[in-house]
Amino acid sequence: MTTETPRPTEPEIEIQSTSWDLQAELQANLESEFTASLMIAGTLPRAVSKSLVDLLKTNAPTATDLLSALALEDPNEPETTNE
Amino acid sequence: MSEVIRSIRFEHFRGLPNSEFKLNGKSLVLLGSNGKGKSAIVDGIEFVFSGQVSRFVGSGTVSIDHNDAVKHVKKLGTPKVTTSFSPSNGKISRSLDLALPTVTDKESVKLYFDQHSRTDAFILRRAKILDFIYDQDADRYRKLIKLLGVTHVDTLQRSFVDAERQAKDGAQRAKAAYLSQIAVFRDPVINFEPRNINQVLARISDTVQALGLEKLLEWSDAEIRLPLLKAMRPEVNKEKIDALTRALVSLETPLPLNIGTDIATANTMRNELVNLGNSSVDAPRSSIITEASAYLKKFPSERNCPLCEKQFGQPLVEVLSRLKQRSETLRELREAIEKSRTALSRVPRYAEAIAAQLEKDLKHSCLLGSETTQILRNTRATTLRWLRSLKRLESSGLTTDLVIPPRLLGLPLIRSNCAGNLKAQKLALAPPDSSKLEAAITLLQQGIVSHAEISTAENAISGAEELSRRASIAKDAFSKARELSIQKVFNRISETVLNFYRRLHNLDEVDERSECTALEMKPTSRSSAGGLRLAIQFLGLVDSKDPRAFLSEGHIDSLGLCLFLATARIFNPPGTLLVLDDVLTSSPSHKL
Numbered sequence: 001m002t003t004e005t006p007r008p009t010e011p012e013i014e015i016q017s018t019s020w021d022l023q024a025e026l027q028a029n030l031e032s033e034f035t036a037s038l039m040i041a042g043t044l045p046r047a048v049s050k051s052l053v054d055l056l057k058t059n060a061p062t063a064t065d066l067l068s069a070l071a072l073e074d075p076n077e078p079e080t081t082n083e
Numbered sequence: 084m085s086e087v088i089r090s091i092r093f094e095h096f097r098g099l100p101n102s103e104f105k106l107n108g109k110s111l112v113l114l115g116s117n118g119k120g121k122s123a124i125v126d127g128i129e130f131v132f133s134g135q136v137s138r139f140v141g142s143g144t145v146s147i148d149h150n151d152a153v154k155h156v157k158k159l160g161t162p163k164v165t166t167s168f169s170p171s172n173g174k175i176s177r178s179l180d181l182a183l184p185t186v187t188d189k190e191s192v193k194l195y196f197d198q199h200s201r202t203d204a205f206i207l208r209r210a211k212i213l214d215f216i217y218d219q220d221a222d223r224y225r226k227l228i229k230l231l232g233v234t235h236v237d238t239l240q241r242s243f244v245d246a247e248r249q250a251k252d253g254a255q256r257a258k259a260a261y262l263s264q265i266a267v268f269r270d271p272v273i274n275f276e277p278r279n280i281n282q283v284l285a286r287i288s289d290t291v292q293a294l295g296l297e298k299l300l301e302w303s304d305a306e307i308r309l310p311l312l313k314a315m316r317p318e319v320n321k322e323k324i325d326a327l328t329r330a331l332v333s334l335e336t337p338l339p340l341n342i343g344t345d346i347a348t349a350n351t352m353r354n355e356l357v358n359l360g361n362s363s364v365d366a367p368r369s370s371i372i373t374e375a376s377a378y379l380k381k382f383p384s385e386r387n388c389p390l391c392e393k394q395f396g397q398p399l400v401e402v403l404s405r406l407k408q409r410s411e412t413l414r415e416l417r418e419a420i421e422k423s424r425t426a427l428s429r430v431p432r433y434a435e436a437i438a439a440q441l442e443k444d445l446k447h448s449c450l451l452g453s454e455t456t457q458i459l460r461n462t463r464a465t466t467l468r469w470l471r472s473l474k475r476l477e478s479s480g481l482t483t484d485l486v487i488p489p490r491l492l493g494l495p496l497i498r499s500n501c502a503g504n505l506k507a508q509k510l511a512l513a514p515p516d517s518s519k520l521e522a523a524i525t526l527l528q529q530g531i532v533s534h535a536e537i538s539t540a541e542n543a544i545s546g547a548e549e550l551s552r553r554a555s556i557a558k559d560a561f562s563k564a565r566e567l568s569i570q571k572v573f574n575r576i577s578e579t580v581l582n583f584y585r586r587l588h589n590l591d592e593v594d595e596r597s598e599c600t601a602l603e604m605k606p607t608s609r610s611s612a613g614g615l616r617l618a619i620q621f622l623g624l625v626d627s628k629d630p631r632a633f634l635s636e637g638h639i640d641s642l643g644l645c646l647f648l649a650t651a652r653i654f655n656p657p658g659t660l661l662v663l664d665d666v667l668t669s670s671p672s673h674k675l
Contacts, residue, residue, distance in 0.1 A: 022231055022232070022233060022572065022654050023232065023233060025571075025572075026233050026236065026568055026569075026571075026572060029564075029567070029568035029571055030236065030564055030565065030568045033563070033564035033567045033568055034560055034561055034564035036564075037559070037560035037561070037563045037564050038556070038557070038560045040560075044553055044556055044557070048553060048557075052557055056239065058373060060235065060238055060239070060242075060373075060410060060411065060414040061239070061242055062242055062245075062414060062417055062418040062421055063242050063243075063245035063246040063248075063249055063418065063421075063422075064246075064418070064421040064422075064425070065242075066242055066243060066246040066554070066557065067246050067249060067250060067550070067554070070246065070250070070550055070553045070554055070557060071550060
């Protein structure tokens with residue numbers, strides 16, 4: 001005995017099929033969220049914030065790279081605040 | 084992508100007969116009982132695009148010889164898989180005896196090949212779904228991140244966590260060094276536990292005031308008060324007592340022997356470098372690789388190496404993938420080298436300080452006794468020899484584990500015993516009514532000798548604590564940014580996942596609510612280290628839960644499938660191949 005497989009009658013699923021450059025968008029999100037979070041989180045010298053955001057763009061900064069950036073000081077400028 | 088697969092041909096591959104499947108750009112569904120070769124066809128597709136069958140390599144496959152597994156059971160010829168394309172009539176074929184595939188020299192075929200270089204992005208096997216869903220939260224998240232090709236976000240997270248830990252360790256080390264120096268001024272009799280150098284100055288000031296002198300406003304006043312105190316001594320044994328006091332001050336100055344952590348780090352990193360199997364010469368190459376990757380991404384039509392101008396032997400995607408892999412290995416190498424160097428650069432400073440203190444102790448050798456003097460001389464000689472070898476190691480790196488010379492470990496006890504003897508001698512020499520005066524002189528001398536170093540140590544704490552504070556802010560900011568960015572990716576995927584899920588389970592046709600109403604990433608208990616887990620919202624309840632707690636096994640299977648389908652649909656370019664192996668067993672048959 002042959003069993004006929006029921007066939008769906010509804011139209012095909014309409015789901016977006018355009019490809020998305022995940023890496024580029026994730027990187028852009030990461031940089032903007034990180035910049036915003038640094039501003040909200042607390043006070044860091046401008047040079048530190050800038051250097052950290054720049055490091056995100058490099059391939060793979062190590063902890064030592066980050067610590068070097070964190071040790072930077074602004075040249076005779078007050079610290080940035082979130083106020 | 085304009086090309087479609089017209090046919091796939093298998094020769095001497097696994098258990099398949101030499102055969103050709105004509106697809107003509109359409110989907111191919113294979114039904115059959117076990118052992119009929121359905122999965123071998125999936126293996127063949129994976130082989131032609133990646134050069135390997137992933138289920139025969141990696142962890143848990145030690146006993147499997149990949150090449151042997153790919154060959155036909157009767158070993159009649161070299162395994163070869165060929166895909167033919169329409170409309171170009173181009174071909175991509177791969178043979179086990181050749182390192183590289185043969186790709187027809189047509190841009191559209193090359194592009195098709197380039198866009199299928201990551202086979203895990205378009206081939207899904209049932210075992211992978213089960214692996215994914217039944218894994219621990221963190222592992223499940225890691226696999227998804229790998230599937231999406233964004234593992235570098237987690238590498239960054241690890242660097243931020245590591246930087247925070249190193250900065251915190253630095254602050255603790257600075258504080259420990261400071262407390263050990265200031266501990267000399269502790270006085271349990273009057274319950275005096277100084278927290279800073281100003282409290283020490285105030286205590287010394289009180290002591291000299293009690294003896295009728297003016298209070299100390301700053302440390303330079305101490306130098307002025309000392310001869311005045313000494314002048315109050317009775318003439319008997321005055322010089323001898325003074326010499327004993329100076330020797331005591333030296334012997335009671337603590338030695339920096341808290342080098343265990345740095346030595347342990349240096350040894351751990353040495354072993355890691357051995358495991359990485361690279362030399363430190365490789366580390367600087369990571370920046371060249373970073374620049375090369377950036378250059379090739381900017382100029383994707385480049386077919387030659389920008390350095391030697393030779394033509395690449397592989398498609399650009401494979402070159403970039405290899406560069407990324409190499410870059411990650413070199414990053415680990417660089418990290419290990421940097422940690423090892425930092426730890427190794429601190430140990431000689433400890434050794435120098437120990438040798439310098441022993442030299443100060445030995446200036447009082449006429450009071451220490453010949454045996455103690457000889458021990459201290461020998462220990463100093465050992466320390467200096469160790470220091471020379473440490474300096475050589477700083478440039479050459481460790482070849483064997485670093486060990487503290489055993490002689491140094493016994494040093495605190497020897498110095499403490501010696502100081503005890505000198506105190507007893509001093510007590511015997513001093514007149515009974517001069518104990519307060521002698522205690523004040525000792526205290527004042529100790530302050531004069533050590534206040535500058537203690538102030539330096541105090542400043543070092545504030546610097547290290549500031550670095551630690553900044554590292555915590557940066558880590559928290561990055562963790563938050565990472566969580567939000569990944570959540571955005573998931574938000575993008577989750578709606579599509581749920582659409583697939585509803586359609587697969589016929590939820591639009593019958594009056595049934597979807598069990599799974601949202602999908603999100605949530606921090607785990609290890610969120611400070613970057614732990615994230617995949618969670619679902621069940622029947623619209625507010626809290627998201629682990630899917631395993633609420634869904635049947637079949638539903639969990641299909642949730643995993645939907646997740647893969649949504650990921651493939653959203654991130655793969657239109658026209659990308661989709662290969663599913665045995666993943667539909669628990670889905671309603673009419674949804675096939």
